[in-house]
Amino acid sequence: MKYFRSHVLVCVDPECLNKGAHQVIDALNDELVATGLINEVQVLETSRIGGCANGPEMMVYPEGVHYAGLTTDDVPFLVEEHFLKGRIAKKFLIPGKSIEDEELSAPTSKEIRVVLRNCGQIDPENIEDYIAEDGYMALGNILSSLSPEDVIEVIKKSGLRGRGGAGFPTYLKWQLTRNTPSDLRYVVCNADEGDPGAFMNRRVLESDPHSVIEGMTIAAYAIGASQGYVYCRAEYPIAVATLNRAIEQAKSIGLLGDNILGTDFSFNLEVRMGAGAFVCGEETALMSSIEGNRGEPRPRPPFPSVKGLWGQPTNINNVETYANVPQIILKGADWFASMGTEKSKGTKTFALAGDINHTGLIEVPMGISLREIIFDVGMGIKNGKEFKAVQTGGPMGGCLPKEYLDLPVDYESLVQAGSMMGSGGMIVMDEDTCMVDIARFFMEFTQEESCGKCTPCRVGTKRILEILERICDGEGRDGDIEQLEMLCQEIKSNSLCGLGQGAPNPVESTLKHFRDEYEAHIYNKQCPAKVCKAMIRYEIMEDSCTGCTVCARNCPVNAITGERRQPHLIDPDTCIRCGICVQVCNFNAIEVV
Amino acid sequence: MTIVKENEQRMLDAVEKAIQQHGDSRDELIPILTDVNRTLGYLPSEALEEISRKLKSPRSQLFSVASFYHMLSTKPRGKHVIQFCESAPCHVVGGREVWQALQDTLQLDSGETSEDGKWTLITTSCLGLCGVGPVVVIDDDAYGNLTAEQIPAILERYND
Numbered sequence: 001m002k003y004f005r006s007h008v009l010v011c012v013d014p015e016c017l018n019k020g021a022h023q024v025i026d027a028l029n030d031e032l033v034a035t036g037l038i039n040e041v042q043v044l045e046t047s048r049i050g051g052c053a054n055g056p057e058m059m060v061y062p063e064g065v066h067y068a069g070l071t072t073d074d075v076p077f078l079v080e081e082h083f084l085k086g087r088i089a090k091k092f093l094i095p096g097k098s099i100e101d102e103e104l105s106a107p108t109s110k111e112i113r114v115v116l117r118n119c120g121q122i123d124p125e126n127i128e129d130y131i132a133e134d135g136y137m138a139l140g141n142i143l144s145s146l147s148p149e150d151v152i153e154v155i156k157k158s159g160l161r162g163r164g165g166a167g168f169p170t171y172l173k174w175q176l177t178r179n180t181p182s183d184l185r186y187v188v189c190n191a192d193e194g195d196p197g198a199f200m201n202r203r204v205l206e207s208d209p210h211s212v213i214e215g216m217t218i219a220a221y222a223i224g225a226s227q228g229y230v231y232c233r234a235e236y237p238i239a240v241a242t243l244n245r246a247i248e249q250a251k252s253i254g255l256l257g258d259n260i261l262g263t264d265f266s267f268n269l270e271v272r273m274g275a276g277a278f279v280c281g282e283e284t285a286l287m288s289s290i291e292g293n294r295g296e297p298r299p300r301p302p303f304p305s306v307k308g309l310w311g312q313p314t315n316i317n318n319v320e321t322y323a324n325v326p327q328i329i330l331k332g333a334d335w336f337a338s339m340g341t342e343k344s345k346g347t348k349t350f351a352l353a354g355d356i357n358h359t360g361l362i363e364v365p366m367g368i369s370l371r372e373i374i375f376d377v378g379m380g381i382k383n384g385k386e387f388k389a390v391q392t393g394g395p396m397g398g399c400l401p402k403e404y405l406d407l408p409v410d411y412e413s414l415v416q417a418g419s420m421m422g423s424g425g426m427i428v429m430d431e432d433t434c435m436v437d438i439a440r441f442f443m444e445f446t447q448e449e450s451c452g453k454c455t456p457c458r459v460g461t462k463r464i465l466e467i468l469e470r471i472c473d474g475e476g477r478d479g480d481i482e483q484l485e486m487l488c489q490e491i492k493s494n495s496l497c498g499l500g501q502g503a504p505n506p507v508e509s510t511l512k513h514f515r516d517e518y519e520a521h522i523y524n525k526q527c528p529a530k531v532c533k534a535m536i537r538y539e540i541m542e543d544s545c546t547g548c549t550v551c552a553r554n555c556p557v558n559a560i561t562g563e564r565r566q567p568h569l570i571d572p573d574t575c576i577r578c579g580i581c582v583q584v585c586n587f588n589a590i591e592v593v
Numbered sequence: 594m595t596i597v598k599e600n601e602q603r604m605l606d607a608v609e610k611a612i613q614q615h616g617d618s619r620d621e622l623i624p625i626l627t628d629v630n631r632t633l634g635y636l637p638s639e640a641l642e643e644i645s646r647k648l649k650s651p652r653s654q655l656f657s658v659a660s661f662y663h664m665l666s667t668k669p670r671g672k673h674v675i676q677f678c679e680s681a682p683c684h685v686v687g688g689r690e691v692w693q694a695l696q697d698t699l700q701l702d703s704g705e706t707s708e709d710g711k712w713t714l715i716t717t718s719c720l721g722l723c724g725v726g727p728v729v730v731i732d733d734d735a736y737g738n739l740t741a742e743q744i745p746a747i748l749e750r751y752n753d
Binding site: 013014015018103193194195196197198199202234235236237272273274275276277278289290291292293294295296351353354355359360427441445449451 | 619620621622623624626627654657658661662663664665680681682684685717718719720721722723724725733734735736737
C-alpha cells in the first residue's frame with residue numbers, strides 16, 4: 001500500500017456536491033500534479049464532516065484542519081500555503097471546529113465506539129483504508145484457524161444479541177440455521193432501517209460498509225451459506241451505491257466470491273433494494289420482498305432459520321449486529337462481554353432526536369441509564385426546558401416519563417417498562433409536548449404503514465387513530481379511554497407480525513403514564529401542553545402590544561384587527577390557530593390560552 | 594413515426610433494458626419495476642403487460658407488487674418528483690412551514706402532478722437525514738436545513 005504524508009478528505013454529501021465538491025476535488029488533483037505533490041498528498045472522498053452550510057468542506061490530516069467555503073479558484077492558493085509552505089490557510093479555516101460532524105461528534109466520556117469506530121475516520125470508498133484499520137483480519141483468522149462451530153462458540157460466549165430490536169441471541173440464530181439440513185443456506189442483512197429518526201445503520205453502511213460485509217462473510221462461514229443479500233431501503237441511495245462499490249472491491253481482491261483467501265469457502269453477496277414499504281423491515285416481509293413479491297409478513301413459525309428465502313434456511317441479522325462480529329473475533333468474546341449488563345452485552349448505537357441539545361448518533365455501553373444518555377451524552381433539554389418523556393424503540397416503542405430516567409437501557413428493562421430497545425431511535429420530548437398528540441402522530445404512521453394483510457392491524461390501527469383524532473379535536477367522549485385500552489389489547493394479541501403487535505405501544509404507554517392528559521382532553525376539553533388546536537386560543541396581551549401591525553399583516557385569514565399604535569385583537573372564530581402571529585411578533589405579546 | 598408509436602417504442606426500450614440488466618427471472622421483479630419506473634416516470638399498464646410477457650408471470654401479480662410499494666407509481670408523474678420528509682424529527686424542526694411553502698409555491702397538494710407535467714409533489718417516509726432536517730429530495734438531490742424562504746430559489750434550479 002502506498003503511503004502519503006497528508007490526506008485531504010472532501011465531503012461529498014449531496015449538499016457539498018451541489019456546491020461543487022467534485023470540481024474542487026478535480027482542481028485539487030490537477031494542482032497537486034502541477035506542483036509535483038501528487039505522490040505525497042492524497043485526495044479522498046468522504047461522507048459528511050461538518051454542517052455543509054459553507055461547503056464544500058474538507059479535512060486535512062494529519063493536522064486535522066477543517067477548511068470550508070473553497071471554490072476551484074482558491075485551490076492553487078490552498079495547495080501552495082498548506083502543502084508547499086506548510087502553513088494553515090487561515091482564510092478558509094473553520095475555527096474551533098477541527099472535527100465537527102453534525103451526525104456524529106467526538107465521543108463523550110460515557111461513550112464507547114465499537115460499531116461507529118471507523119465512521120468519519122476512513123474513506124468508505126477505499127477498501128485499503130478499512131484493511132489498514134485491521135479490516136478483514138478477523139475473516140483471515142477464522143478461515144485459517146477456527147471451525148464454523150468454534151465461530152458460533154465465540155459469538156455465544158460474547159453474549160451478542162440482535163441489534164434490530166428484539167434481542168434474540170445471535171449465536172442461537174446461527175446455530176439453528178446451521179443445524180437445519182439443506183444444501184443451500186442464505187445470509188441476509190436487514191438494512192431496511194425505517195423508523196423515523198433512526199439513521200445509525202445508514203451511517204454505518206455509508207461510512208464503514210466493509211465492517212458489515214466482513215461480518216456477513218463470517219456469519220456465512222459459520223452457518224455454511226454461500227449466498228447473501230443485503231436488503232437496503234431505497235430511501236438510502238448513497239448507502240446502496242457505497243455498498244455495491246465495497247462489494248466489487250472485496251471481490252476484486254479475493255475477499256468475497258469464490259475461494260475466499262485461497263480456501264474452499266465461497267460466498268457471494270448482492271444488494272437488494274426495497275421500494276418504499278416500512279413493513280419490509282419485518283423479517284418475513286423482507287424475505288417476501290427479496291423474492292420479488294409484495295412485502296407482506298407471514299406467520300412464524302416456521303422461522304427463517306428453518307424455512308426462509310425460497311424455503312431454505314436463512315439467517316437474518318441487522319446491520320449493527322454484523323458490524324459487531326469482526327470486532328468480537330479480533331478482540332475476543334471476553335472483551336465484548338466485559339461491556340454491558342449480565343444479559344445485554346456490548347454497546348448500542350442510538351440516534352438522538354427531538355428537544356435535546358446534542359442530536360445525532362451516539363454509541364453507549366448497554367446498561368447505561370436513560371438519564372446519562374439524555375443529560376450527559378445528549379447534554380440535556382433544549383432551551384432549559386423540563387424533560388417530559390422519551391420515546392424509545394421507534395413507532396412501535398413506548399413513551400417513558402421522568403420516573404423512568406434511572407432505568408438501565410437493556411433489552412429486558414425497556415420491555416418491562418412498556419417500551420422496547422427497537423433499532424435505536426430515541427426521541428426526547430420537553431414540557432411543551434402533548435402526549436395525546438404524540439400518540440396520534442405515531443398511530444398515523446403505523447396506520448399508514450400497515451400492510452393490510454391481517455384485520456386486527458389493518459382495521460384496529462385505523463379505529464385507534466379515529467378515536468385519537470377525535471380526542472385531539474376536542475370531541476372526546478366518556479368511554480374513549482376504555483375503548484382505546486380494549487383495542488390496544490386486541491391488536492397486540494391478534495396481529496400477525498411485529499408491526500401490529502407493537503403498534504399500540506405508544507398509545508398504551510402514554511395512557512399508562514399520562515392518563516391525566518387524556519382525561520383533560522376528554523372531560524375538560526383542555527390540552528395541558530397547549531398543542532391541540534381545537535382547544536387553544538391565541539390572545540394579544542394589551543400591555544405588551546405596541547400596535548406595530550406585523551401580526552395583522554402576516555395573518556393568512558385576516559383574523560387580526562386594530563389601529564396602528566393601538567393594541568390589536570384576534571377574532572377567535574376566524575383564527576385558524578396557525579401560530580404565525582406568535583412567530584412574527586417582536587414583543588412576545590401573543591399568548592396561547 | 595407517429596407520437597404514439599414513439600412512446601410505445603420508448604416504453605418497450607425501457608422494459609428491454611431493465612430485463613437485460615437484471616435478467617428475466619421472477620425474483621428480479623422489483624429491481625425491474627424500479628428501473629422502468631425511473632426511466633418512464635411511472636409504470637404504464639402497457640409496460641406491465643410487456644414485463645408480464647417477458648417474465649411469464651400473470652399481470653395480476655405484477656400489479657399487486659407495483660401497487661404495494663410507495664416508490665412505484667401506476668399513475669403518470671411529473672418530470673421532477675419532489676419528496677418531502679414527513680416524519681417526526683423533520684416535523685419538529687420546522688417541516689410544517691416548508692411543506693406549506695412547497696404547496697403554496699407549486700399550487701399542488703400531496704400526491705398531485707402539475708398540469709404542465711413538470712412537478713409531482715409527494716411525501717416520503719424518513720430518509721434518515723434527520724441531522725439536517727427539514728429535508729426535501731428533488732429527483733436525486735437532497736436539500737437539508739431548509740426554511741420556507743429557500744423553497745422558490747431551489748425550485749428555480751429546475752428550470753430547463
